[in-house]
Amino acid sequence: xxxxxxxxxxxxxxxxxxxxxxxxxxxxxxxxxxxxxxxxxxxxxxxxxxxxxxxxxxxxxxxxxxxxxxxxxxxxxxxxxxxxxxxxxxxxxxxxxxxxxxxxxxxxxxxxxxxxxxxxxxxxxxxxxxxxxxxxxxxxxxxxxxxxxxxxxxxxxxxxxxxxxxxxxxxxxxxxxxxxxxxxxxxxxxxxxxxxxxxxxxxxxxxxxxxxxxxxxxxxxxxxxxxxxx
Amino acid sequence: xxxxxxxxxxxxxxxxxxxxxxxxxxxxxxxxxxxxxxxxxxxxxxxxxxxxxxxxxxxxxxxxxxxxxxxxxxxxxxxxxxxxxxxxxxxxxxxxxxxxxxxxxxxxxxxxxxxxxxxxxxxxxxxxxxxxxxxx
Numbered sequence: 001x002x003x004x005x006x007x008x009x010x011x012x013x014x015x016x017x018x019x020x021x022x023x024x025x026x027x028x029x030x031x032x033x034x035x036x037x038x039x040x041x042x043x044x045x046x047x048x049x050x051x052x053x054x055x056x057x058x059x060x061x062x063x064x065x066x067x068x069x070x071x072x073x074x075x076x077x078x079x080x081x082x083x084x085x086x087x088x089x090x091x092x093x094x095x096x097x098x099x100x101x102x103x104x105x106x107x108x109x110x111x112x113x114x115x116x117x118x119x120x121x122x123x124x125x126x127x128x129x130x131x132x133x134x135x136x137x138x139x140x141x142x143x144x145x146x147x148x149x150x151x152x153x154x155x156x157x158x159x160x161x162x163x164x165x166x167x168x169x170x171x172x173x174x175x176x177x178x179x180x181x182x183x184x185x186x187x188x189x190x191x192x193x194x195x196x197x198x199x200x201x202x203x204x205x206x207x208x209x210x211x212x213x214x215x216x217x218x219x220x221x222x223x224x225x226x227x228x229x230x
Numbered sequence: 231x232x233x234x235x236x237x238x239x240x241x242x243x244x245x246x247x248x249x250x251x252x253x254x255x256x257x258x259x260x261x262x263x264x265x266x267x268x269x270x271x272x273x274x275x276x277x278x279x280x281x282x283x284x285x286x287x288x289x290x291x292x293x294x295x296x297x298x299x300x301x302x303x304x305x306x307x308x309x310x311x312x313x314x315x316x317x318x319x320x321x322x323x324x325x326x327x328x329x330x331x332x333x334x335x336x337x338x339x340x341x342x343x344x345x346x347x348x349x350x351x352x353x354x355x356x357x358x359x360x361x362x363x364x365x366x
Contacts, residue, residue, distance in 0.1 A: 051248030055325060059332035066336040070343035095281055102273055109266040109313055207250045210313040214306050220277075221302040225284040229294060 054204040058211045065215055068167040078159035085227025094224045097140050104133035105213040112206045118194050131182045134175055141172045174212055249325045250314050269312025276305040
């Protein structure tokens with residue numbers, strides 16, 4: 001018991017190892033390191049449980065997106081005589097947007113690495129770059145929406161456009177909320193330093209941002225590239 | 231919580247890996263800065279390939295859709311491995327199982343909707359010539 005107990009963050013892990021789930025396992029803790037992924041060895045650390053909970057949230061968010069994707073896939077030909085994707089989509093803009101979001105995902109990863117080294121200047125700088133790239137992405141998207149509404153191709157024009165604005169707008173809303181979260185987190189880190197709870201939040205933000213990039217891959221392929229091809 | 235406490239918590243939980251955690255893979259291909267660089271490079275290449283496949287005649291036209299879907303799935307895989315640090319290791323079992331369940335639901339929703347809606351017209355009453363003329 002005593003040889004590993006000190007290594008854990010608190011008394012919880014130590015107590016749990018003496019709990020009912022440990023019955024018949026000898027209880028001397030030598031099997032701890034070999035218990036990976038088998039649901040044994042007591043509760044995981046808060047870092048792991050928080051990130052796992054957030055992972056479940058992300059997957060449910062992706063399932064919500066799948067409903068929007070299904071609606072778009074079903075309605076993409078229902079243009080009601082209005083403009084089609086071929087008339088509306090500008091692939092140059094989409095390529096720039098993709099580059100911006102992909103690069104922001106990369107710089108977000110660099111921010112995670114910097115936080116791992118506990119380097120405040122590098123963490124804040126990379127988070128700032130990530131945020132600015134996200135703002136640029138969102139700006140291009142709003143510009144595209146405004147141009148489409150200006151050309152009488154707003155969400156009320158056809159079922160196709162309703163589905164398009166709902167799907168792409170939902171992703172844009174996620175990016176916007178992510179930026180809000182990022183700004184709040186930068187301020188918290190700046191004022192209070194690398195506290196454990198902020199590091200967990202930063203980690204969850206990284207997951208969120210990478211997941212948004214994965215959804216954007218599906219959007220630029222299924223909506224823009226397929227919609228604009230002959 | 232001091233700095234030292236958090237390091238202790240991160241360093242000594244050997245049993246499970248948090249989703250996206252790179253501690254486990256620091257010395258592997260997908261870990262650390264080289265992992266992010268490699269993932270970034272691969273994602274850029276796959277994006278360029280997608281745009282080329284859609285915009286040029288490099289690929290036989292009827293096969294473009296399949297090519298795009300394959301490239302998109304490959305790029306999602308690159309993001310999952312190099313950015314979200316999902317591996318097939320034992321400490322990642324829970325994360326991977328949750329992902330597999332999510333993918334199952336997504337496939338059911340998307341493919342199920344497309345399948346049902348594409349075959350719906352088979353069960354509809356036949357249209358008159360005038361109605362057919364009003365179809366988009």
